[in-house]
Every structure is written in C-alpha cells, then in structure tokens.
Amino acid sequence: MNRLIRLFAAGALALASTSVLAAADLQINTPAIQQIRQDLHNHFHDLREYLASGAVGLTWDGMLAVRDASLIPLDQRQAVSALVADDNQDRHALYREIARANGHPEWEQEVRDTFAQRWIERARPGWWYQKPNGAWVQK
Amino acid sequence: MKAFLLRLALLLAAAVAPAAVAADLSFSIGAIAGAGFAARDLTLHWGERGMDGEVGEIRIFGKTWRNVRLVCPVFHADLAAISCDRGELQAADKLPLSFTYWAARHRLEARLFPASGETWRIGASQADNAWEAKVDLANANPARLAGWFPVDWPRPAGGRLEGTVSFSAAGLTGDLRLRALAFSDAAGLRAGDKLSGRLLVSAVPRGGEWRWTADVGWREGAVFWRPFYFPSGGQRFVGQGSIGPDGLSVTHGKLELAGVGSARVAGRWHKGALTDFELAATGLDLDGLYRLILKPWLEKGALANLDVRGSGDLRWRYRDEATRVFDVALRETSLKDRDRRFAIDGVNLRLPWEEGQENEGKLAFGGGHFFDIPFGAIQVPVKMKGWQVALPDLSLPVLDGRLTVNGFQAERRGGMWNWRFGGGVTPISMERLSAALGWPKMFGSLSGVLPAAIYDGHQVRVDGVLLVRAFxxxxxxxxxxxxxxxxxxxxxxxxxxxxxxxxxxxxxxxxxxxxxxxxxxxxxxxxxxxxxxxxxxxxxxxxxxxxxxxxxxxxxxxxxxxxxxxxxxxxxxxxxxxxxxxxxxxxxxxxxxxxxxxxxxxxxxxxxxxxxxxxxxxxxxxxxxxxxxxxxxxxxxxxxxxxxxxxxxxxx
Structure with a gap:
C-alpha cells in the first residue's frame, strides 16, 4: 500500500521524460513543494477509501471532487468534503509553486494540465475520473 | 379526476340499473381529459368476477403511467354509488386499495395499502363549486412521494409519516409527525437520516400568493447540508410568510438551534437567491455557533481549529443584496487555538456597523499569548465608516516591554481587506523573551521600529526600514x-x-x-x-x-x-x-x-x-x-x- 501511496502522492512528480511540458522540471524541489507533497501524501491516507469507493473522483483539471457523497456515511460527509477542499488548495499551490520554482509562473496552467493527465493515467482501476466534458468515467 | 369518476359512475349506473348484474358488460373509451389529468385507451370489463379496468396511459400533473390495471373482485355500482373492495391497482407495483364514490354527494373515499400496516386514506368531495380533500396517513412511507419532487431537490428516501393534510379552495393545513425520515439530493450533499419531528403548516391564498404559517420541530436525527453538519436534533423553526410569484418570504420567524441559541429571522428568496435577510439574536453560545456554523467556512485559516467560550449577540440586516447593518457583540469570550499558536482571553467586543454612518465600537481583552509570548490587556475604541476601520494608537504590554501599533487603518476594496499600520517594540529583555520561547538563554534587549506595514490583500510589504536592536x-x-x-x-x-x-x-x-x-x-x-x-x-x-x-x-x-x-x-x-x-x-x-x-x-x-x-x-x-x-x-x-x-x- 505504501507503494501505492507514493505512486499517487508523488508519482506524477517523476515524469519529466514523458511530460508534455518538456521544458519544465516537474521534479523540482523547494521547501514549499516538499511540504505540499507531504500534505498531499497525508491526505491520500485519509482519502484513498473514498477514491476506491467512487465517492471522490479525479477531475479533468487536476483536482479532486466529491463525486457521490451518498457513498460516504452521513456523519463523515462534512469531514471528507473539507478534506477534498483542503487537498485541492494544496494541489493548486503545488502547480503554482512548480511553475514558480521553474522561474515561469505563467506555466502554471500547463503544469496543471500535465499533472491532471498523469493523475488520471496513474489512477487505480475502479477509481472515477472526469472527462473534459464533465462526464464521470470509471477506470 | 372527479369528473371522470362521475361520468364513469353514471355510465355504469345507467347501463345496469335497476337490476343486479345479469351478464358481462364491456366497453372502451378512446381518451378522456380534465385539468391536470388525461387518460387514453381505457377499457372496462364488469362481470361475475368483479370489475377489471385497464388504461393504456394515464397522466396526472405531469407524471405518466402506462398500462395501468385496476382489478376489483368485489365491485358494486348503482345510481347512488360505485364501490370497489379488496381491489388492486397494478402498474409498476401492485397497490391494494378500496374506494367508494357517492354520485349524489360527489364524494370519493379511497384507502390505499401500499405495504402491510401502511395506509393512505384519501377523501375528496365537491359541493356547490366548493371542493375539499383530505389525506390521512398511517405509517406512510414518504419515499412514495419522491417522484413528485423536482429533480434538483432533496427527495425523501424512507421513514414514516403519521398525520393529516387537508386541502380546499380556502387553503391547506397539515399536521404531520415524522419518524426515521431519510432524505437526500442526487449528489448526497443535502441529506438527512433518522429524522424525527413534527410539521404543522397552514396556507391560505391571498391576492395571487399564499400566506403560510409553519412550526417545524426537528427532534432527532442528523443532517448534512454542505458545508454544515448537524449531528443531532433540537432545532425548531416557527414562522409565517408568503409564497408566490415574488418568491418565498419569511415575515416573522424564530429559529432555535440546539447548543447555539435562538434568533429572530426574516427574509426573502427570489429566483434562487437570497435578496433580503434579517437576523437578530442575543445570548448565543459561541462554542456551538463556532462549531456548527462558523468552522465549516474557515477551512484551514488561522481560526479553523479553535476552542471558543463565551456568548454573543448579532443583528444583521441584508437588503437588496447588500449588508446594511451588522452589529456584533462578544462578551467574556476566549479563543484558544488547539494547535497552541495563540490564545486570547476576556474578549469584550462591540462593533455596531451601519451603512453610511460613522460608527464607533470598542475592543477589549484581558490578555493571551502568541506562540509562547504572553501579552497583556488592552481596551480601544474602533472607528468605522463604510468599509473603513481605524484604531487609535495602541500600546500592548508584552513581557517587560510594549508593542505599539500606530495609525492602524483597514479598508475593504474589491472584496479584499487591505490594511496598514506602523509601530514598534520598546525594549524587551532578551532573557525573558528567550525563556518564553524556550530558546537558549539570551542576553541584551530587543527593540525595534516598524515604519509602515502594508497589506494589499496579497502581500504584506514593509515600507522603509525595520530597525531591531539586539545583542x-x-x-x-x-x-x-x-x-x-x-x-x-x-x-x-x-x-x-x-x-x-x-x-x-x-x-x-x-x-x-x-x-x-x-x-x-x-x-x-x-x-x-x-x-x-x-x-x-x-x-x-x-x-x-x-x-x-x-x-x-x-x-x-x-x-x-x-x-x-x-x-x-x-x-x-x-x-x-x-x-x-x-x-x-x-x-x-x-x-x-x-x-x-x-x-x-x-x-x-x-x-x-x-x-x-x-x-x-x-x-x-x-x-x-x-x-x-x-x-x-x-x-x-x-x-x-x-x-x-x-x-x-x-x-x-
């Protein structure tokens, strides 16, 4: 499972060779990026069961979304919803910091697009992801 | 519907009167329609085994059923009445029922038995252009009504209803008791479970809208209504208002939230938006208010993980989509960060803000700590004009020195708060500071001057030079x-x-x-x-x-x-x-x-x-x-x- 966690939380950072954004170093590390990656890693521990159940899915723009809250026990919905919002703030910060650390803050959108694609490619079978038209698909 | 039944009854009665059934009778109707109702391909057979009717398609208030069959093994019709006993309506599901229609009184009484122990008793009658209808529910499952709710509304998913709802041209009254009610919208973001309570409602038509009164008591059960979660009951709303083309309004209301307190509320929702809103509450329990209402909005900011004690008052008036009055008071309040970054005790605050007015409030606190640095008491007036806030020069005791803040001004522009202030630190012993922070024992003193710190909603910038004396x-x-x-x-x-x-x-x-x-x-x-x-x-x-x-x-x-x-x-x-x-x-x-x-x-x-x-x-x-x-x-x-x-x- 640790391998899976690493795959999810840090996997997309190790993809420079196939990145569509060949010019940017997506593995670049700064104290801020390190902290955000650690936060994402921690969130994944708490979110993986909801990703597996389909309650939470990967959006087409590199974020997470509560796809079907009815799969979450009622007394946990607020916490999961808050965790998804928290995770998304970290994702947003990750894309911005990687672009900034590359010396090109204007690359944020490209960094986000590349990550979005890779999160989906590396999603486990059974997880749900969103297509650009908004439709949800199970991997 | 009544007209249809009436015509059907007369037809049957004319065909068979005055004798009892001597032979089988069959007939068909191509189509029949009325207000909110249409049916086609009706066939009916009546013989020694009772009545057996079929409808190819029936539409009632926009909902459509196909191939609906009504079987009545015990069927009776004469000029006075039509009755069906131990009947069954067969569509997607089978629905056991009985009904009687009295032609002279234009009255229908029906009893539906969707499940063992569950009864929906429906009575409707018409006399001299006045009509009335009444539904009595016993152990009724509200999920049967789910199909009648708009698609984007939360729908009932289970539970039990007892009580009565009456309708007439003069209005509507209802008295329902709920047990173990569950509801949810499609995404599960507005959902409740195991809800028990009572709903008393009445509404009368007045000049194109309905005037309503309601008393909704939610005694037990949990509700998640993103971002809020209410783990238990104890909530109640009593109020009155109107509903019509101008939207839904609450003219007077009282809302009680368990563990928080009660508030007088009023407001208007029109086209999906809150246009007017008024709330007045005194003696709110700030612990409950923080946990239930405020915390979900604070996410991961500095105030997201507090222990709050104290009480407060709030008066808030929002008119034509803008806040006009916001008057808040906190009494003997303490805020303690659970991550031990800060704490502040003995807060007494009054901020009476009113649009277009110069307002003066006051802020006082008894002391607290920022990380491990203790600070002392302060009491200051707060001047407000529109979205501008100004504080006089402050001097806050910190260890054996003082922190001064001069010319603090804040302003909200474009939805963002901007602020600026100058200030400084009069000498603080480094020995005491280092001891407070758990650092190695330092000697000397710390003092400094801060010419101007400016926050523009994105970054804090210090104009000029920050001067610190140390070592x-x-x-x-x-x-x-x-x-x-x-x-x-x-x-x-x-x-x-x-x-x-x-x-x-x-x-x-x-x-x-x-x-x-x-x-x-x-x-x-x-x-x-x-x-x-x-x-x-x-x-x-x-x-x-x-x-x-x-x-x-x-x-x-x-x-x-x-x-x-x-x-x-x-x-x-x-x-x-x-x-x-x-x-x-x-x-x-x-x-x-x-x-x-x-x-x-x-x-x-x-x-x-x-x-x-x-x-x-x-x-x-x-x-x-x-x-x-x-x-x-x-x-x-x-x-x-x-x-x-x-x-x-x-x-x-």
Missing part, C-alpha cells in the same frame, strides 16, 4: 515583503544588515565557546519559501574599529566543525593546544545559498581553502576552511550539533 548592535531589515502570508506556500523576501553585534553575548547564548569582539552581518536577497531559506547571500565579518578580540579554543573548534573536515588543523598539531584563549585580527565567513547548496568563503583566500579566523596578537590562531560547498541541510545539522554541545574540542 548590543543594530539590525536593519529592508525590502521586507511577505507574499500570501496565509496561503499554502508563504514566501518572504528581505535584506538584512546587522552592525556591531556583540560576539560575547551571542556566543554565550548559544554555548558556542567564547569569542570577544564584534561582527557585522549582511544577508542580501533573502528568500524564504514556507519559512525555509531557498536563496541568500550572507556574510559575517568582524566589525571595523578597535575592541578586544579573543577566541576560546572551544569556539575555534566549533567554527572548525562548521567548516567541515580539514578546518582547524592548525590548533591540533601545534603547541597552541595547551592554551585556552587566542587573539585574532579578523573573523569572516560567507555563504551563498543556491539550490540547497551553500558556497562558502572566508576573510581571504588560503592555499586550497579560505581563512575563517585570521590570527593576530599573541598567542594568535588562524582557522582555515577547505570545504567550499556544503549542503544547507548538512550545515544546519552541524550548527545544531555545535549549539547542543555535541562537538567536543579535540586536542592532540
């Missing part, structure tokens, strides 16, 4: 800015210039060994990301001037340790190892940090290295560093070991 020298911070201070990755930029720091005070503080003398230090282009340095050009060098310069053997050893292997060889292989104090003429060390690596240099070049301590006087010592490139983390590790005293002088 008997001066430190000047220039070009200080803090970007996204509350964001996920705050960044700090600054240039530092320190002059004449007393090395004796400094080295005593960090158990570094003893160095007598003074140093100047510059850190230019400092950049911190998430409070960790990522870039700077730093240099420490002996201050110019005439002063005693002595360095202890332990300090030499520690400096050598910072320089890495190879440094400090001079002391180890010479007779100087027998001495404890040495003279020096200059000390200097620099680090240029880039990409996690510190490029080091000293006061001057040496063969294969650089001079960190240049000897002078008798006895003199020279320390040479040979490692030019040191990882920042490694350097921090060495410094930590030195400060913790883990590095012992080795004298050969």
């Amino acid at each position: 008997d020298g001066t430190a000047v911070v220039k070009n200080l800015s803090l970007v996204e201070p509350l964001g996920r990755a705050p960044r700090l930029y600054a240039d530092l210039d320190m002059r004449g720091l007393d090395l004796d005070l400094l080295t005593r503080t960090f158990s570094f060994g003893s160095i007598t003398g003074r140093v100047d230090a510059t850190v230019s282009g400092l950049e911190l990301s998430n409070w960790q340095p990522v870039k700077f050009d730093a240099r420490v060098a002996s201050s110019p001037g005439d002063y005693p310069r002595q360095i202890s053997q332990r300090a030499v050893q520690n400096i050598s340790s910072l320089g890495g292997a190879g440094a400090g060889a001079a002391i180890q292989r010479s007779f100087l190892r027998f001495l404890d104090q040495f003279g020096y003429s200059r000390i200097g060390l620099s680090c240029v940090l880039r990409n996690g690596v510190c490029t080091m240099d000293g006061v001057e070049a040496a063969p294969h290295g650089y001079v960190i301590v240049k000897g002078g006087g008798i006895p003199a010592i020279t320390v040479i560093g040979y490692n030019r490139y040191v990882g920042w983390d490694e350097l921090l590790g060495r410094l930590e070991r030195v400060i913790q005293g883990n590095v012992k002088p080795i004298v050969e």
Whole structure:
C-alpha cells in the first residue's frame, strides 16, 4: 500500500521524460513543494477509501471532487468534503509553486494540465475520473 | 379526476340499473381529459368476477403511467354509488386499495395499502363549486412521494409519516409527525437520516400568493447540508410568510438551534437567491455557533481549529443584496487555538456597523499569548465608516516591554481587506523573551521600529526600514515583503544588515565557546519559501574599529566543525593546544545559498581553502576552511550539533 501511496502522492512528480511540458522540471524541489507533497501524501491516507469507493473522483483539471457523497456515511460527509477542499488548495499551490520554482509562473496552467493527465493515467482501476466534458468515467 | 369518476359512475349506473348484474358488460373509451389529468385507451370489463379496468396511459400533473390495471373482485355500482373492495391497482407495483364514490354527494373515499400496516386514506368531495380533500396517513412511507419532487431537490428516501393534510379552495393545513425520515439530493450533499419531528403548516391564498404559517420541530436525527453538519436534533423553526410569484418570504420567524441559541429571522428568496435577510439574536453560545456554523467556512485559516467560550449577540440586516447593518457583540469570550499558536482571553467586543454612518465600537481583552509570548490587556475604541476601520494608537504590554501599533487603518476594496499600520517594540529583555520561547538563554534587549506595514490583500510589504536592536548592535531589515502570508506556500523576501553585534553575548547564548569582539552581518536577497531559506547571500565579518578580540579554543573548534573536515588543523598539531584563549585580527565567513547548496568563503583566500579566523596578537590562531560547498541541510545539522554541545574540542 505504501507503494501505492507514493505512486499517487508523488508519482506524477517523476515524469519529466514523458511530460508534455518538456521544458519544465516537474521534479523540482523547494521547501514549499516538499511540504505540499507531504500534505498531499497525508491526505491520500485519509482519502484513498473514498477514491476506491467512487465517492471522490479525479477531475479533468487536476483536482479532486466529491463525486457521490451518498457513498460516504452521513456523519463523515462534512469531514471528507473539507478534506477534498483542503487537498485541492494544496494541489493548486503545488502547480503554482512548480511553475514558480521553474522561474515561469505563467506555466502554471500547463503544469496543471500535465499533472491532471498523469493523475488520471496513474489512477487505480475502479477509481472515477472526469472527462473534459464533465462526464464521470470509471477506470 | 372527479369528473371522470362521475361520468364513469353514471355510465355504469345507467347501463345496469335497476337490476343486479345479469351478464358481462364491456366497453372502451378512446381518451378522456380534465385539468391536470388525461387518460387514453381505457377499457372496462364488469362481470361475475368483479370489475377489471385497464388504461393504456394515464397522466396526472405531469407524471405518466402506462398500462395501468385496476382489478376489483368485489365491485358494486348503482345510481347512488360505485364501490370497489379488496381491489388492486397494478402498474409498476401492485397497490391494494378500496374506494367508494357517492354520485349524489360527489364524494370519493379511497384507502390505499401500499405495504402491510401502511395506509393512505384519501377523501375528496365537491359541493356547490366548493371542493375539499383530505389525506390521512398511517405509517406512510414518504419515499412514495419522491417522484413528485423536482429533480434538483432533496427527495425523501424512507421513514414514516403519521398525520393529516387537508386541502380546499380556502387553503391547506397539515399536521404531520415524522419518524426515521431519510432524505437526500442526487449528489448526497443535502441529506438527512433518522429524522424525527413534527410539521404543522397552514396556507391560505391571498391576492395571487399564499400566506403560510409553519412550526417545524426537528427532534432527532442528523443532517448534512454542505458545508454544515448537524449531528443531532433540537432545532425548531416557527414562522409565517408568503409564497408566490415574488418568491418565498419569511415575515416573522424564530429559529432555535440546539447548543447555539435562538434568533429572530426574516427574509426573502427570489429566483434562487437570497435578496433580503434579517437576523437578530442575543445570548448565543459561541462554542456551538463556532462549531456548527462558523468552522465549516474557515477551512484551514488561522481560526479553523479553535476552542471558543463565551456568548454573543448579532443583528444583521441584508437588503437588496447588500449588508446594511451588522452589529456584533462578544462578551467574556476566549479563543484558544488547539494547535497552541495563540490564545486570547476576556474578549469584550462591540462593533455596531451601519451603512453610511460613522460608527464607533470598542475592543477589549484581558490578555493571551502568541506562540509562547504572553501579552497583556488592552481596551480601544474602533472607528468605522463604510468599509473603513481605524484604531487609535495602541500600546500592548508584552513581557517587560510594549508593542505599539500606530495609525492602524483597514479598508475593504474589491472584496479584499487591505490594511496598514506602523509601530514598534520598546525594549524587551532578551532573557525573558528567550525563556518564553524556550530558546537558549539570551542576553541584551530587543527593540525595534516598524515604519509602515502594508497589506494589499496579497502581500504584506514593509515600507522603509525595520530597525531591531539586539545583542548590543543594530539590525536593519529592508525590502521586507511577505507574499500570501496565509496561503499554502508563504514566501518572504528581505535584506538584512546587522552592525556591531556583540560576539560575547551571542556566543554565550548559544554555548558556542567564547569569542570577544564584534561582527557585522549582511544577508542580501533573502528568500524564504514556507519559512525555509531557498536563496541568500550572507556574510559575517568582524566589525571595523578597535575592541578586544579573543577566541576560546572551544569556539575555534566549533567554527572548525562548521567548516567541515580539514578546518582547524592548525590548533591540533601545534603547541597552541595547551592554551585556552587566542587573539585574532579578523573573523569572516560567507555563504551563498543556491539550490540547497551553500558556497562558502572566508576573510581571504588560503592555499586550497579560505581563512575563517585570521590570527593576530599573541598567542594568535588562524582557522582555515577547505570545504567550499556544503549542503544547507548538512550545515544546519552541524550548527545544531555545535549549539547542543555535541562537538567536543579535540586536542592532540
């Protein structure tokens, strides 16, 4: 499972060779990026069961979304919803910091697009992801 | 529907009267329609085995059923009445039922038995253009009504209903008791479970709209209505208002929330938006208010994880989509960060804000702590005009000194708060400050001047020069800015210039060994990301001037340790190892940090290295560093070991 966690939380950072954004170093590390990656890693521990159940899915723009809250026990919905919002703030910060650390803050959108694609490619079978038209698909 | 039944009854009655059934009777109707109702392909067969009717398609208030069959094994029809006993309506499901229709009274009574022990009793009648209908529910499952709810509304999913709903041209009344009610919208973001309570409602038509009164008591059960979660009941709403083309309004209402308190509310929703809203509450329990209502909005900010105690009042008037009055009071309130970053006690606050007025409030608190630094009491007036807030000059006791804040002004522009202030710190004993922070015991005092700190909604910028006095020298911070201070990755930029720091005070503080003398230090282009340095050009060098310069053997050893292997060889292989104090003429060390690596240099070049301590006087010592490139983390590790005293002088 640790391998899976690493795959999810840090996997997309190790993809420079196939990145569509060949010019940017997506593995670049700064104290801020390190902290955000650690936060994402921690969130994944708490979110993986909801990703597996389909309650939470990967959006087409590199974020997470509560796809079907009815799969979450009622007394946990607020916490999961808050965790998804928290995770998304970290994702947003990750894309911005990687672009900034590359010396090109204007690359944020490209960094986000590349990550979005890779999160989906590396999603486990059974997880749900969103297509650009908004439709949800199970991997 | 009644017209249809009436026609059907008359038809049947005319066909069979006056005798009982002597032979089978069958007939068909192509189509029949009325207000909110249409049916086609009706066939009916009545014989010795009762009545058997089929409808190809029936539509009632927009809902359509196909191939609906009604079987009545015990069927009776005459001029006075039609009745069906132990019947069954067969569509997608089978619905056992009985009904009777009295033609003269235009009255229908039906009993539906969807499940064992569950009864829906429906009565409807019409007389002299007046109609009335009544539904009595016993152990009724509200999920059967789900199909009648708009698609984007939460729908009932289970539970039990008892009670009565009556309709007539004069209005509607309902008295329902709910047990174990469950509801949810399609996404599960507005959902409740195991809800019990009572709903009393009435509505009468008046001039194109309905005037309603309601008393909704929610006694047990949990509701999640993103972002709120109410884990238990104890909520009640009593109110009245209207519903019609202008939307839904509450003219008077009282809302009670368990663990929070009660509030008088009024408002209007029109086209999916809240246009007017008014709320007045006194004596609210701030702990409950924070946990149930405020916390879900605060996410991961500084106020997201508090223990709150105290009570408060709120009056809020929102008219035509803008806040007009916001009057808040907190009494004897304490806010304590669960992560122990800050706490503030004895808060008494009154902020009476009213649009277009100059308002004056007051803020007082008894004290608290910021991280581990305690601060004392304060009481100040707060001036407000529109979205501008100003405070008079403040002086807050901090340890044995004071923190002053001058000319604080805040303004909300474009949805963002902007603020600025100047200020300073009058001398605080470093001994007390270091003890409060759990740092090594420091000597001297800390004081400083802050000309102007400005926040523009994105970054905090210090205009002018921040001046700090510490270690008997001066430190000047220039070009200080803090970007996204509350964001996920705050960044700090600054240039530092320190002059004449007393090395004796400094080295005593960090158990570094003893160095007598003074140093100047510059850190230019400092950049911190998430409070960790990522870039700077730093240099420490002996201050110019005439002063005693002595360095202890332990300090030499520690400096050598910072320089890495190879440094400090001079002391180890010479007779100087027998001495404890040495003279020096200059000390200097620099680090240029880039990409996690510190490029080091000293006061001057040496063969294969650089001079960190240049000897002078008798006895003199020279320390040479040979490692030019040191990882920042490694350097921090060495410094930590030195400060913790883990590095012992080795004298050969």
